[in-house]
Amino acid sequence: MPRKIIEVENLWYKYPKSDRPALCGINLHVEEGEFLAIMGATGSGKTTLCLSFNGLVPQYFEGGEYSGRVIVDGLPAFNTPTQKLALHVGMVFQDFESQIFGTIVEEDVAFGPSNLGLDKEEIIERVSYSLSALRLEGYEKRETDALSGGEKQRLALAGVFAMKSKILVLDEPTSQLDSVGKEEVFSTVAKLRKDYNTTIIMVEHRSEEIAKYADRVIVMKDGKIALEGSPREVFNRISDLLELGVRPPQVCELALSLIKKGFSPKFFPIKEEDFRSAFPEMLIKKHHTNFDLSQDKGKEEVITVEDLHHMYPNGVKALNGVNLTVKRGEFLAIIGQNGSGKTTLAKHLIGLLKPTIGRVLIKGLDTREQTTGKLAKIVGYVFQNPDHQIFATSVKDEVTYGLKNLKLSKEEISERVSEALKFVGLDGFEEHHPFLLKKGERQRVAFASIFAMKPEIFVVDEPTTGQDYLGSESMMHMLSKLNETGHTIIIITHDMRIVGKYVRRAIVLDKGKILLDGSTRQIFSEFDPLKRCFLLPPQITRIGHELGFKGEETVLSVEEMLSRLGD
Amino acid sequence: MVFFEYIPGETIFHKMDVRPKITWFICIVVLAFVFWDPIYLTVIFASLMILSYAVKIPIVKFLSLMKILLIPLIFIVGYQAFFYQGKTIIFYLVPKIDGFGPFIAVTLEGIMLGFTFLFRILIMVMASSLLTLTTPIYHFIALLRKLRLPYQLAFVVTTAIRFIPVLERDALATIDAQKARGAKLEASKGFLQIIKAYVPIMIPMLIGAIRRSETLGMAMIARGFGATDRCTAFYEIKARKSDYFYTFLFLSVLAFSLYLSIISYGVGDRWQ
Numbered sequence: 001m002p003r004k005i006i007e008v009e010n011l012w013y014k015y016p017k018s019d020r021p022a023l024c025g026i027n028l029h030v031e032e033g034e035f036l037a038i039m040g041a042t043g044s045g046k047t048t049l050c051l052s053f054n055g056l057v058p059q060y061f062e063g064g065e066y067s068g069r070v071i072v073d074g075l076p077a078f079n080t081p082t083q084k085l086a087l088h089v090g091m092v093f094q095d096f097e098s099q100i101f102g103t104i105v106e107e108d109v110a111f112g113p114s115n116l117g118l119d120k121e122e123i124i125e126r127v128s129y130s131l132s133a134l135r136l137e138g139y140e141k142r143e144t145d146a147l148s149g150g151e152k153q154r155l156a157l158a159g160v161f162a163m164k165s166k167i168l169v170l171d172e173p174t175s176q177l178d179s180v181g182k183e184e185v186f187s188t189v190a191k192l193r194k195d196y197n198t199t200i201i202m203v204e205h206r207s208e209e210i211a212k213y214a215d216r217v218i219v220m221k222d223g224k225i226a227l228e229g230s231p232r233e234v235f236n237r238i239s240d241l242l243e244l245g246v247r248p249p250q251v252c253e254l255a256l257s258l259i260k261k262g263f264s265p266k267f268f269p270i271k272e273e274d275f276r277s278a279f280p281e282m283l284i285k286k287h288h289t290n291f292d293l294s295q296d297k298g299k300e301e302v303i304t305v306e307d308l309h310h311m312y313p314n315g316v317k318a319l320n321g322v323n324l325t326v327k328r329g330e331f332l333a334i335i336g337q338n339g340s341g342k343t344t345l346a347k348h349l350i351g352l353l354k355p356t357i358g359r360v361l362i363k364g365l366d367t368r369e370q371t372t373g374k375l376a377k378i379v380g381y382v383f384q385n386p387d388h389q390i391f392a393t394s395v396k397d398e399v400t401y402g403l404k405n406l407k408l409s410k411e412e413i414s415e416r417v418s419e420a421l422k423f424v425g426l427d428g429f430e431e432h433h434p435f436l437l438k439k440g441e442r443q444r445v446a447f448a449s450i451f452a453m454k455p456e457i458f459v460v461d462e463p464t465t466g467q468d469y470l471g472s473e474s475m476m477h478m479l480s481k482l483n484e485t486g487h488t489i490i491i492i493t494h495d496m497r498i499v500g501k502y503v504r505r506a507i508v509l510d511k512g513k514i515l516l517d518g519s520t521r522q523i524f525s526e527f528d529p530l531k532r533c534f535l536l537p538p539q540i541t542r543i544g545h546e547l548g549f550k551g552e553e554t555v556l557s558v559e560e561m562l563s564r565l566g567d
Numbered sequence: 568m569v570f571f572e573y574i575p576g577e578t579i580f581h582k583m584d585v586r587p588k589i590t591w592f593i594c595i596v597v598l599a600f601v602f603w604d605p606i607y608l609t610v611i612f613a614s615l616m617i618l619s620y621a622v623k624i625p626i627v628k629f630l631s632l633m634k635i636l637l638i639p640l641i642f643i644v645g646y647q648a649f650f651y652q653g654k655t656i657i658f659y660l661v662p663k664i665d666g667f668g669p670f671i672a673v674t675l676e677g678i679m680l681g682f683t684f685l686f687r688i689l690i691m692v693m694a695s696s697l698l699t700l701t702t703p704i705y706h707f708i709a710l711l712r713k714l715r716l717p718y719q720l721a722f723v724v725t726t727a728i729r730f731i732p733v734l735e736r737d738a739l740a741t742i743d744a745q746k747a748r749g750a751k752l753e754a755s756k757g758f759l760q761i762i763k764a765y766v767p768i769m770i771p772m773l774i775g776a777i778r779r780s781e782t783l784g785m786a787m788i789a790r791g792f793g794a795t796d797r798c799t800a801f802y803e804i805k806a807r808k809s810d811y812f813y814t815f816l817f818l819s820v821l822a823f824s825l826y827l828s829i830i831s832y833g834v835g836d837r838w839q
Contacts, residue, residue: 056785083794091789098779099786103704103729110801115791117798145732159790352743373749381747389744391770401767405749435774449748
């Protein structure tokens, strides 16, 4: 019987100057060596709970209200200094950039052990032990700033691991990473469990990985634990999960829909490879679909990219001959690994970058001869992080900014502002301070500020990154609605599920070139080329592939799959 | 970033301890100010060129710096050439016409003084770049600690340097985001207008930095910052025999040069 390494008893916590508690009576035990996943919508208290494990809650915040008990490895987290608890619990924060202190890798890993005042030899030994545990051998002298996202995340882990703590707490470690980075983090964590019996507590939105790696899941809502159990117990309560803002794996959605239709599985599948053995008698119906994009044929070309090359001033060649035409009303996704040139390509569409060779035409206008301000009337570019643009003291002023730059009349501006806020569902928020809004709401403010400029083409960088299920869905619904009214939509994304569900055409970038270009169905049928650039089609497509839906019969969504299974 | 950009290498100069290197740097700076004769300064400059070739620093690094400095440099040489009242007149900028003038004499002494200032700036830029390009930042930090400066101070310096590129990326992202909303940053004229145009850039950056510092503070404590008063220096600088030799060598060159200048060599009186 493994011992309990963390015990939380009736924990309540209210941040200073907050009007409602962030944690309301949490009871939780974590066993040594366990992998516990914490899920839930943004603002449900996940991060606060994590901070209570190493005593930052309540010690770091002056004037909060704390009651209940947290015992970590025998120590009360309430009043044991965080520096001392650091020997037992290591915490990796969501923003990995803010927790790297060294300019070179070994210096950063040594930061924690140096703080403890250990001998030099011991520190050197811990640095190499930690780097090898996180598969970063050979990186000792590398500059931290030049690492990729996945490497930085692993470095953050290495820095914490060098403290030799038995418990690792990871707050959304993969939300900023591409699929290679995600895989790096999950496989590393699995290795730490196996080799060192490390206890893992991870806040994570990605249910498919949780189903694969976690022993136990808790789902939080409004500071309480709403659901708790093994992944299998939690993921078959789909209607509860969706209400809690958690998206279950597609295989669970599929299984539950089939159960509703009267099928009974041998067991409830939570991993894609279990589907066939759970429903061995399921009949598979052939179904005719095709790669056609006929609804977008014959329309006016709004974007023409001809032999586009781009080289940055530091000599990095980001694009090497891209040719692309986009017609009015298309819904297009640009996919590819980090560094494949997605954002570089997108920035050319609004003139933020100019071609080194080749040209880009937006409705016939050559971007080399246009300012970004002019192109902004045609192309609306929504950036990934709303906090890079929000500066005003009210939501209304924030949305007004772009319109003032367009030199519109006062009446026109106020009309457009209320229309935009209505569209994103923030009417009534005009006078709110944008910095006090939730992350998802800030994202919608940023979107409204572009919407109000009435561009006919929308370019959206990572519309769903860092958002919970409800935030992602509402963003994609807005884009679909715009597309239905004739707007051209281009998104850049790592989220293949939304590509399958919402997007009609996809292009795959690899090393600055277009590797694949076609209907989403066609792209997702090309398993091998996708694999070569480390892309994985959505889970439902993969299950379909196993069941024999290949080529033109490739499945894109759970609904599509349901129509092809039956008795 | 030109400063603090370290280019790894295996040359003697790279491997030299940070203390003889700083001694070297101080020597060069002192020499550049002791001597006024541009010919002496040319010799120092040439030695720096040879050194930068020997330590394999790509010339592009300096050229990009020179590009920024070009206009002020031309201005400095021109200013001295035109306005220094020397004896040996070469020509007049405004020649004698109808009894007016001649005005603004360009003198040999003036030109030479211009070159003196030009070489001083070039020497300073070259020497400081050579120092930072061949020395990783943690050597300087280790030196700070060796000088018994508090650990906290050394930490502040490292962290500040570490976050320069992070903040730079944030700034670029913000500028792009506001441009996409039609911000006209280049077109603004006048002090107030420029300030006004940059408010939408500065505020998100400040707020972002504050948010970041919150996480940073928590992450520091979570990694044991402040756990003990006597925290271990991971990098220690140890002087080898050769480093003492180099320090001695640099100081001897300095002493010899000071002697030269005291007996009036290279102080530029030839050109006055």
